[in-house]
Amino acid sequence: MLKNSRFCLCPSRYEVASPRVMEAFYAECVPVLISDGYVPPFSDVLNWKAFSISVAVKDIPNIKQILMGISQNQYFRLHRRVKQVQRHFVINGPAKRFDIFHMVIHSVWLGVL
Template identity: 50%
Template sequence: MANCIRALCNSDAKGGFVFGKDAALPETTVRTPQNLLRDLGGKPASKRSILAFFAGSMHGYLRPILLQHWGNKDPDVKVFGKLPKVKGRGKMNYPQYMKSSKYCICAKGFEVNSPRLVEAIFYECVPVIISDNFVPPFFEVLNWESFAVFVLEKDIPNLKNILLSIPENKYREMQMRVKEFFAASVWNI
């Protein structure tokens, strides 16, 4: 392995990732193989009524902490375990929450990365990365701070204040960059 270049989806700075040698790649889940681009995109910045959103399995040590601090605690920060399958009017599903949120929380699970990061970008939602040792995909060429927010794991209790401290014009600029990155990264399938 000493002479190999590794391409990793779970690029862990403390887990052997070698800066300048290894490559950090995005992790994603193919939801609808028949139509890969179905339901992508999101609402304009002015129509996103939810400050922050997360839903997912409670694996790893960090997600239960996130749920403990934010689950059903604040109407602006929507944090759930797994979302149930919803049917009927007025019920929101996972993509609808992402499309309606300014910030999408990408909290580590068992690994430092999550497919949620790519999903946030697909739904034009500014990613909030909560994973202290995560090396973002293509970090050598992308300025992640221009379109994502990094929150230290220990700062989960201050999450809402951190996000509210970002001026509206800075948020809109970040969301515009997410949209640009999304448009540039989707292949014609």
């Protein structure tokens, strides 16, 4: 079902990261980050505003209107960028350049993790 969706809701809870974000990338749908203060993975190097939608918890009742307000052109731009950054969230064996292994190592090197 996710593969047929344009947007994937990714609510954060108390954990650092939601598995829904990874599922969104695998399904190639635009992640909709529902949170107050959630810091997305690799936000030190990835511009999440370019390929995701952020919704504050207080705006959950308006989520349908928010998503319906996104134009076709804006959606296609977000979707294209999701496909571009998808490689940063893939686990390869052996590791490939710019995959999640290298993203984690880069974050460790920056002292983010």
